[in-house]
Amino acid sequence: MVKLPEKNKYGFYEIRMESIGGMGANIAGKIIAEAGVFSLGLNAISFSSYGSEKRGTPVKSFIRFSETDDEIRVNSAVENPHMLVIFHENLKKTLAVLAGFKKGNTVILNTDKSPSEARDYLEIPSGKVVCVDAIRIASEEKTKLNVVMMGAISRVSGFLTPEVLIEAMKETFGKKYPKLMEGNIKGFKRGYEALKIQEFTDDGKYKEVAYEVLERDVGYDNQPMGGVILQIGNTAMKDLSTSREAKIPVFLPEKCIHCGLCESTCPDYCFVFEEEVVDGKQKVINKGINYQYCKGCMRCVSVCPVDAIVEGAERDYNVDDMTVTLTMDHRINPGVINE
Numbered sequence: 045m046v047k048l049p050e051k052n053k054y055g056f057y058e059i060r061m062e063s064i065g066g067m068g069a070n071i072a073g074k075i076i077a078e079a080g081v082f083s084l085g086l087n088a089i090s091f092s093s094y095g096s097e098k099r100g101t102p103v104k105s106f107i108r109f110s111e112t113d114d115e116i117r118v119n120s121a122v123e124n125p126h127m128l129v130i131f132h133e134n135l136k137k138t139l140a141v142l143a144g145f146k147k148g149n150t151v152i153l154n155t156d157k158s159p160s161e162a163r164d165y166l167e168i169p170s171g172k173v174v175c176v177d178a179i180r181i182a183s184e185e186k187t188k189l190n191v192v193m194m195g196a197i198s199r200v201s202g203f204l205t206p207e208v209l210i211e212a213m214k215e216t217f218g219k220k221y222p223k224l225m226e227g228n229i230k231g232f233k234r235g236y237e238a239l240k241i242q243e244f245t246d247d248g249k250y251k252e253v254a255y256e257v258l259e260r261d262v263g264y265d266n267q268p269m270g271g272v273i274l275q276i277g278n279t280a281m282k283d284l285s286t287s288r289e290a291k292i293p294v295f296l297p298e299k300c301i302h303c304g305l306c307e308s309t310c311p312d313y314c315f316v317f318e319e320e321v322v323d324g325k326q327k328v329i330n331k332g333i334n335y336q337y338c339k340g341c342m343r344c345v346s347v348c349p350v351d352a353i354v355e356g357a358e359r360d361y362n363v364d365d366m367t368v369t370l371t372m373d374h375r376i377n378p379g380v381i382n383e
């Protein structure tokens with residue numbers, strides 16, 4: 045049996061993954077916990093909090109390990125993780141992802157930022173900051189982001205060895221999707237290797253944030269009228285940008301033949317078509333995408349017959365500049381409900 049590198053007063057080593065439905069944090073949690081139990085002789089549990097259980101909504105996934113002498117009888121959320129893993133940096137815009145994080149612990153962030161930039165972005169008081177450009181690695185290896193993040197978790201944990209996690213991955217994915225295993229293993233190994241790591245001491249720049257206060261500050265006696273969620277990423281505000289999994293469709297107008305397939309496929313009516321006179325003829329022209337409504341499902345990319353829409357990493361683009369709206373702007377002003 046391996047020894048855990050750190051334990052809280054109950055004898056647990058705990059991991060919390062902050063993610064978005066569809067990024068695979070839940071399945072990653074199950075694989076990691078199974079590897080701990082079946083290959084490392086540890087006790088482990090893994091479970092997730094899904095919210096509305098919709099692809100694109102925030103998910104918290106928890107893993108709790110103990111050595112065999114300490115039984116795990118707790119099924120509550122991991123509030124003070126030894127390792128906090130953030131699958132999507134934009135989650136910070138709407139959630140207190142760092143709530144409960146204790147000084148000196150470890151954060152892994154999917155980002156192209158440096159550890160120092162990530163520390164300032166997340167306001168981490170102190171500890172080990174690990175950055176991995178998981179979305180880029182996953183795109184290049186044609187695999188899922190979660191396997192890259194598992195590679196990073198393996199290296200940073202020090203006890204979840206690559207061998208046992210790859211074996212557990214094969215158990216889970218290998219039989220059902222054998223053709224995908226090569227890309228999965230490559231993505232995992234690159235996630236293991238391509239880490240930028242820096243330790244920060246407590247210089248007083250940022251403070252710890254209590255888990256309870258931020259998670260429970262709206263209750264039955266002070267919630268907004270009508271139960272409206274006053275954050276982006278909901279239909280009331282008509283802004284789905286936080287639903288995107290760090291990828292966007294990129295429109296290449298020079299290739300477009302204006303067939304309209306993307307428009308009829310898009311579930312959120314993101315495309316803007318306008319009538320124009322071209323060469324003396326009245327035509328309906330695809331002007332581009334309104335990213336305010338785009339949840340990044342990539343259906344438009346798969347249906348376009350001429351590759352006029354391609355997948356891109358959101359961080360490489362300024363979607364505000366790229367957004368096209370109707371000439372007659374019918375949008376509800378973001379931030380104003382029921383004008």
Ligand code: SF4
Nearest residue numbers: 300301303304306348
């Ligand atoms: S499916 Fe492609 S070619 Fe057709 S209108 Fe959309 S972007 Fe243009």
Ligand code: SF4
Nearest residue numbers: 310338339341342344
């Ligand atoms: S990815 Fe394409 S199909 Fe999906 S919501 Fe965005 S524009 Fe529409």
